[in-house]
C-alpha cells in the first residue's frame with residue numbers, strides 16, 4: 001500500500017503539550033514539512049520565543065536557541081550572521097512579536113536579515129492565560145480586557161504582515177490560516193516559499209499564521225476553528241503582501 | 248597586529264579594547280552608540296568588514312545583547328560594549344546568557360547615573376557589574392583595567408576566561424581609562440588551552456545529536472542542580488583566576504585599596520605618603536569578580552588598617568569588609584560621580600595622612 005501521510009522527519013515522534021484544537025501543532029508541521037522538502041534539517045537552527053511555542057526544541061528535530069521574550073529576531077540575526085550558511089528561523093507568538101518584540105522584528109526585517117520568521121497570531125497571550133494582545137480584536141474579551149478591547153484606550157489590532165511589507169528590506173511577507181483544508185494547502189505552499197527565500201538567499205521572509213487558541217478563547221476546538229474564518233480573516237485578510245523575488 | 252611585537256603605539260583606551268578583541272579572534276560585534284564608549288563600535292565598524300567579520304549597529308542595546316546571545320550560541324567569539332543606560336538594557340540578555348552558560352564579552356565604560364546621569368567618570372556601577380545585574384541569581388566575570396595597556400590585555404583575557412568557564416565576561420572601566428591616550432604594546436594573543444565548544448548550536452548535521460541552548464529548566468531538580476553547578480564554577484574561578492596588584496604592601500601599616508582609574512590617582516598619593524616616610528601600600532584588585540578576597544585576608548593578618556577609595560559613596564568597600572580579617576579597620580573615602588568629582592592626588596594624600604596619623 002502506498003503511504004500518503006507520515007510525520008515529517010524534522011518533527012520528533014513525541015506528543016505535544018498543546019491543547020486540543022490548538023493550531024500551533026499544525027504550524028509546527030507545516031514548518032517541518034518545508035524543512036524536509038528542502039532537505040535542510042541538518043543545517044537548520046530554530047530560535048524559540050517565549051509563549052506556548054517555547055518548547056520548540058522538544059518537537060523540532062533541529063538545533064534550537066531559546067530567546068528572551070520578543071528578542072528572537074535579534075538572536076536569529078546574531079546566529080545567521082555568525083553562520084550564514086545555516087537556515088535560521090524564528091517562531092513567535094503575537095505577544096512576543098507584535099508587543100514586546102516590536103523593535104527587534106521591525107529592525108531585523110528592515111536590515112533584510114536572511115532569516116525566516118514564523119508568526120502565530122492567535123489574538124491573545126496563550127501561555128500566560130489569555131490576556132489582551134496587540135492583535136486582540138476590537139470588542140474581544142480577554143482576561144485583561146474583561147469589557148472587550150476598547151480601541152479608544154487599547155488601540156486597534158496590528159496587521160503585522162501588511163506593516164512589514166512596507167519595509168524595503170523585506171523579501172517576502174504573507175498571511176495564511178490553517179482553519180480549512182484549502183487554507184492549509186495554501187499555508188503549506190507559502191510556508192515553503194518563506195523557507196525558499198532563505199535557501200535561495202533572497203532576503204527576509206515573514207509568514208503570519210492565523211491560529212486558534214480554544215483554551216483562552218473559551219471555545220471548543222470546532223467553534224474556535226470557526227472563529228478564525230468568521231472573525232479573524234475579515235480583519236486580517238489572507239494573502240501575499242510582498243514577494244520581491246516572485247518565488 | 249601589524250605593529251609588531253615591540254612597537255609602541257599611542258592609542259585611546261577604547262581603541263585598545265577594540266584592537267584586543269580583533270587580536271583575540273573576535274569577528275562579531277553588536278552595539279549601539281553611547282558616550283563614552285563609541286570609539287569601540289567606530290573602530291570595529293571599520294575593521295571587522297575588512298577581516299570578514301560582522302559589525303551590526305543594533306536597534307538598541309537589547310537588540311545588541313541578543314545578537315551577541317545568538318552569535319555566541321553558534322560558538323563564535325563575539326563582543327558588545329556600552330555604558331550605564333545601555334548596560335541596564337542589556338541585563339535581560341546577560342541573565343539569559345548566564346542561564347544558558349554562554350560566553351561573550353561585554354565592555355562597560357561606566358558613566359554617571361542614575362538615570363541619564365552624565366558622561367564623566369564614575370565607579371557607581373560596581374554593584375551592577377559584580378552582583379549579576381539581572382534577575383535570577385548569577386555572577387559574571389568582571390575585569391577592571393587601570394591603563395590603556397590593561398584595556399588591551401584584559402580584553403583578551405576576558406575572551407579566554409569567558410570561553411573556559413562559559414560565563415559572560417565584562418571589562419569594566421570608566422571614561423578616564425576609555426578616553427585616555429597612552430602607549431600600548433599590542434601583544435599577540437596569548438596561547439591558552441580552550442575547551443571545545445561542543446555545546447554550540449551549528450545545525451545538527453547528519454547523525455549528530457540535537458543541540459539546544461536554553462535557560463528554561465523545568466525538569467525535576469534541574470534548576471537547583473544548575474545553581475549548584477554554577478556556584479561550584481564561581482568557586483573554581485575564585486580559586487584559579489583572581490588577579491590583583493600590590494605596591495609596597497610588605498611593611499605597610501595602612502593599605503589603600505582602589506580599582507581602575509582611581510587606583511592610578513591613589514598610586515601617586517601613596518608615593519607622596521612614602522616620600523613623607525609613611526608606611527603606606529596599595530592593593531588594586533584587577534578581577535572584581537572573582538574578588539581577590541584572599542589577598543585582603545592575607546594582608547590583613549598583619550596590616551590592620553585599610554582605606555578604600557572609590558568614585559561612589561561606597562560599593563567595593565562591601566567586598567573589602569567581607570574579605571579582611573575581623574579585627575581590621577576599613578575606612579572609606581568616596582567621591583560620588585559628578586562633573587569635577589575626580590579626586591586629585593593631593594586630596595587622596597590628605598586622606599591617607601589623616602587615616603595614617605589617626
Ligand SMILES: Cc1ncc(C[n+]2csc(CCOP(=O)(O)OP(=O)(O)O)c2C)c(N)n1
Nearest residue numbers: 050051052069093094095096124125126127
Ligand atoms: C520579559 C517578559 N515579560 C513577560 C513574560 C511573560 N510571558 C510569557 S509568554 C507571554 C506571552 C505569550 O503570548 P504570545 O507571544 O502571544 O504566544 P502564545 O503563548 O499565544 O503562543 C508573556 C507575556 C516573560 N516571559 N518575559
Ligand code: SF4
Nearest residue numbers: 018019022052126213
Ligand atoms: S493556551 Fe492556546 S496557544 Fe497555548 S497551547 Fe493552549 S490553545 Fe495553544
